[in-house]
Amino acid sequence: MTAALDAPVRPAPVAPIRSASLSFLRLLRIELRRSPVVLILPLIAALFWYDSYRASMTQQPLWMLRTFWNMGQAHTIIDFGPFVAGMAAWIGSRDGRRRTTDLVTAAVRPRWTVALVSWAATAIWAVAAYLAFVGVLFGVYAAEGVRGEPPWWWVAVGVTAVVAFSAAGFAVGTFFPSRFAAPLAAFGGFLAMVMSAQTGFKNPSGWALILPTNSQGNYEQQDTGIFYPYLPDLPIARILFLAGILAACLGLLGLPARAGGRWLRRTAALVTLAGVATTATAVVLVGTAQVDLRGVVIPALHDAANDRPIAYTPVCGPAAQTQVCLNPAYGRYLTDVTTALAPALAEVSGLPGAPQRVTQIAATDTGGPAAMAISGSPPVLLFGLGAEASLPGSNGFQDGTTTTKDFEGILRVQFAQAFLGAGTAGDTPAQQAVEAALLQRAGTTLADQPRLEEIARLGPGPKLSATGPVYDAAKRLAAMAGTAWHAWLAANLTALRSGALTLEQLP
Amino acid sequence: MTAGTESTLAGAASGAVGYRRTGAGLRLARLHAVSRRVPFALGLLTAFGALLGVALHYHWSMAGGYAVQVLVPLTIQTGAAAVITVSTYGPFGDPERATGRWLPWLRLGSALALTAIAYGLLAAGATGGVLPGGTLALLRYLAGSAGLGLLSAVALGGPFGWVGPMAYLLITEVALDGDPTTPWIWAGRPPHDHGAALCAGAVFVAGLVAITVLGTRNGGNHSTPE
Numbered sequence: 001m002t003a004a005l006d007a008p009v010r011p012a013p014v015a016p017i018r019s020a021s022l023s024f025l026r027l028l029r030i031e032l033r034r035s036p037v038v039l040i041l042p043l044i045a046a047l048f049w050y051d052s053y054r055a056s057m058t059q060q061p062l063w064m065l066r067t068f069w070n071m072g073q074a075h076t077i078i079d080f081g082p083f084v085a086g087m088a089a090w091i092g093s094r095d096g097r098r099r100t101t102d103l104v105t106a107a108v109r110p111r112w113t114v115a116l117v118s119w120a121a122t123a124i125w126a127v128a129a130y131l132a133f134v135g136v137l138f139g140v141y142a143a144e145g146v147r148g149e150p151p152w153w154w155v156a157v158g159v160t161a162v163v164a165f166s167a168a169g170f171a172v173g174t175f176f177p178s179r180f181a182a183p184l185a186a187f188g189g190f191l192a193m194v195m196s197a198q199t200g201f202k203n204p205s206g207w208a209l210i211l212p213t214n215s216q217g218n219y220e221q222q223d224t225g226i227f228y229p230y231l232p233d234l235p236i237a238r239i240l241f242l243a244g245i246l247a248a249c250l251g252l253l254g255l256p257a258r259a260g261g262r263w264l265r266r267t268a269a270l271v272t273l274a275g276v277a278t279t280a281t282a283v284v285l286v287g288t289a290q291v292d293l294r295g296v297v298i299p300a301l302h303d304a305a306n307d308r309p310i311a312y313t314p315v316c317g318p319a320a321q322t323q324v325c326l327n328p329a330y331g332r333y334l335t336d337v338t339t340a341l342a343p344a345l346a347e348v349s350g351l352p353g354a355p356q357r358v359t360q361i362a363a364t365d366t367g368g369p370a371a372m373a374i375s376g377s378p379p380v381l382l383f384g385l386g387a388e389a390s391l392p393g394s395n396g397f398q399d400g401t402t403t404t405k406d407f408e409g410i411l412r413v414q415f416a417q418a419f420l421g422a423g424t425a426g427d428t429p430a431q432q433a434v435e436a437a438l439l440q441r442a443g444t445t446l447a448d449q450p451r452l453e454e455i456a457r458l459g460p461g462p463k464l465s466a467t468g469p470v471y472d473a474a475k476r477l478a479a480m481a482g483t484a485w486h487a488w489l490a491a492n493l494t495a496l497r498s499g500a501l502t503l504e505q506l507p
Numbered sequence: 508m509t510a511g512t513e514s515t516l517a518g519a520a521s522g523a524v525g526y527r528r529t530g531a532g533l534r535l536a537r538l539h540a541v542s543r544r545v546p547f548a549l550g551l552l553t554a555f556g557a558l559l560g561v562a563l564h565y566h567w568s569m570a571g572g573y574a575v576q577v578l579v580p581l582t583i584q585t586g587a588a589a590v591i592t593v594s595t596y597g598p599f600g601d602p603e604r605a606t607g608r609w610l611p612w613l614r615l616g617s618a619l620a621l622t623a624i625a626y627g628l629l630a631a632g633a634t635g636g637v638l639p640g641g642t643l644a645l646l647r648y649l650a651g652s653a654g655l656g657l658l659s660a661v662a663l664g665g666p667f668g669w670v671g672p673m674a675y676l677l678i679t680e681v682a683l684d685g686d687p688t689t690p691w692i693w694a695g696r697p698p699h700d701h702g703a704a705l706c707a708g709a710v711f712v713a714g715l716v717a718i719t720v721l722g723t724r725n726g727g728n729h730s731t732p733e
Binding site: 039040043046047050051055078079082083086090178179180182183184186187190191194195198201 | 544547548551567575578579582583585586589590593594596663665666667669670673674676677678680681
């Protein structure tokens with residue numbers, strides 16, 4: 001008895017779960033070391049530079065604009081997805097091509113587990129590369145002092161898309177173990193992305209918002225990430241959609257009889273069903289989406305906390321003794337704005353309705369220059385610059401560039417229209433003549449005005465030219481002495497704004 | 508045995524040898540095609556031709572300018588080029604190279620024949636609608652992409668021949684947005700542009716020469732990664 005008690009205690013056997021996770025990790029390490037995905041990363045890096053990086057660097061230094069192409073139109077996903085799908089298909093078809101399926105099926109680990117390890121190694125390499133490339137991209141932007149907020153939610157969408165591509169490609173390779181599996185997965189993936197973008201162009205709302213390369217509704221808003229945060233509603237829905245595809249593809253791998261035991265296959269079936277259900281749920285959720293100025297609002301996913309505007313301290317500068325204040329993200333344009341408005345403000349100084357302050361507000365239009373408005377007492381000129389409007393330099397995806405002179409001219413046109421109560425459409429000939437005279441006196445020549453008005457107007461309109469009775473009257477008004485012009489304007493401004501003044505009544 | 512009889516027998520023998528040679532040549536070509544999964548590739552090329560017809564007939568990609576209209580057809584043509592290049596991969600490696608002196612010609616013939624057949628099938632599919640650029644642009648793009656694919660197969664291995672056409676498709680997609688003038692983006696040039704035709708043709712010839720002389724990268728120290 002004593003001898004039995006004194007006998008050395010046998011070491012406890014290694015817990016099966018610990019052993020399983022160790023072998024899983026060992027297998028994963030081998031797969032990671034031997035993964036062919038690494039070989040294709042330099043090519044993806046080159047394409048990423050050519051497509052996602054190079055195009056974005058021509059945009060204005062605002063996060064929303066810089067990332068419009070690579071995140072909003074999902075070009076980072078296009079650069080990665082098809083190649084990842086192709087390589088995953090090649091890896092997934094390995095056992096089938098090598099005719100080692102029976103050999104692996106007879107191994108100690110269930111076939112599904114081994115397949116998941118192979119897929120995981122592919123996904124880890126792809127996600128690591130995606131995050132590294134996007135990290136470098138964002139690092140360059142940050143080093144340049146790009147203003148606004150980075151679109152982190154869209155990075156999460158990109159990561160999920162890359163993982164989903166890897167799972168879809170792996171499933172193609174597993175069920176179609178051929179040399180043609182890789183190209184079919186890659187080109188199928190690319191075609192799906194192209195079709196997704198096309199469907200997005202045709203369907204700006206509804207279910208099509210779920211498609212990964214549909215840029216409608218998410219990056220159309222001009223001041224996202226500047227005046228208000230990126231709404232996470234649509235990114236969350238897309239993540240759900242892609243995660244559902246991911247789960248369905250991985251679950252499918254465990255359905256064949258050779259994949260594992262009964263319980264494992266039942267689990268795989270449940271995973272597949274859960275994936276399909278998640279994808280369907282995401283599509284249904286997006287069907288309830290409403291597109292507004294801040295982005296896409298999906299009621300079931302919306303958090304009211306995201307509606308709060310981003311707090312900021314404005315940057316201000318004087319323009320003809322009037323304080324002009326901008327969001328600090330637009331601080332680099334302050335000099336251009338004050339230079340543009342100073343002569344126009346000086347022309348109307350002291351007149352009824354002349355603004356005492358100029359304040360930038362979030363753009364209220366989804367594209368093109370925003371209209372100015374004068375309101376309040378004392379009067380305040382409210383205007384939106386909007387990231388996609390005609391800022392000086394290269395502007396998003398418009399043809400050509402906007403010169404600083406044109407930018408200043410556009411602001412003056414908008415100011416003159418706001419001050420005289422004249423819209424871009426429906427203004428009377430007298431209002432047009434006084435507007436043209438005001439602009440001429442502020443430094444924008446009559447010859448330049450039609451072109452600038454065409455850029456500044458919010459919708460389509462007729463081709464303008466600086467001829468006719470309106471411009472003849474404008475020339476007479478512009479030739480008046482400063483005091484006479486000021487006195488005439490003070491006496492006739494109310495009648496002019498109401499539209500009661502005719503062209504013949506002008507001096 | 509008379510002299511006439513000997514002559515007849517000799518003629519019959521040489522005829523039999525010729526027949527055997529022709530038969531052996533055909534058998535060799537057939538075995539080469541089977542080892543490269545050419546029959547399956549033909550099926551896929553037929554499917555791509557049909558897909559092009561469906562895409563054009565149902566206007567899958569007609570919601571924008573030329574750059575947008577041409578994208579789906581280009582993707583399908585690139586897919587066909589990828590199938591051509593992936594079918595260059597041979598599973599036998601060194602033994603095949605050591606014993607088959609006709610191998611380079613078989614590789615050349617196979618690549619040429621598949622490209623010609625792919626063109627025919629895609630052109631037939633293009634009758635389903637209006638193909639941007641027409642069949643001349645189709646020939647140019649398919650030949651250029653196939654050439655890139657063959658070069659990729661030589662550099663990376665037959666199974667990865669698709670990488671070259673895929674990368675070129677991405678470059679073309681981005682370049683088309685900017686109205687390219689370089690003939691190296693041949694899809695962005697008019698169908699009768701000589702420069703673009705020369706560039707695409709040169710790439711195709713380079714691909715054919717490389718695949719004929721060098722073959723795909725596999726075997727020995729240059730094994731295709733798994």
